[in-house]
Amino acid sequence: MTLDTPQAGTRVERLTVHEALQRLEHERASRLAQLRALDEAGPDAGEQVSVQADTVRQVLAEVEAAFARVQDGSYGLCRTCSEPIPVERLEILPHTRFCVPCRRTDV
Numbered sequence: 001m002t003l004d005t006p007q008a009g010t011r012v013e014r015l016t017v018h019e020a021l022q023r024l025e026h027e028r029a030s031r032l033a034q035l036r037a038l039d040e041a042g043p044d045a046g047e048q049v050s051v052q053a054d055t056v057r058q059v060l061a062e063v064e065a066a067f068a069r070v071q072d073g074s075y076g077l078c079r080t081c082s083e084p085i086p087v088e089r090l091e092i093l094p095h096t097r098f099c100v101p102c103r104r105t106d107v
Helices: 017-040 047-072 087-092 100-106
Strands: 002-006 012-016
């Protein structure tokens, strides 16, 4: 099974479900390691560490939501325009829900 995403011109690059899951697993492992490191700083580490931990938890929630999108077949499709998200963007942000043009207008 593949997830199709357009590239320049008419060529379509295929992202397999396995590749998507690998990228998401890597992202989850990285964020969990970050969270452990922040938690090791302890409760006296200050507000900045608390804010960073909250941000990492939010990204983890987005990664988990991306796993659900893989399962329901909507992974790799922009939530705004429904167009495929380019593979290059998914490589950088495997949990993204938006293509670049829609993300720019969403901010």
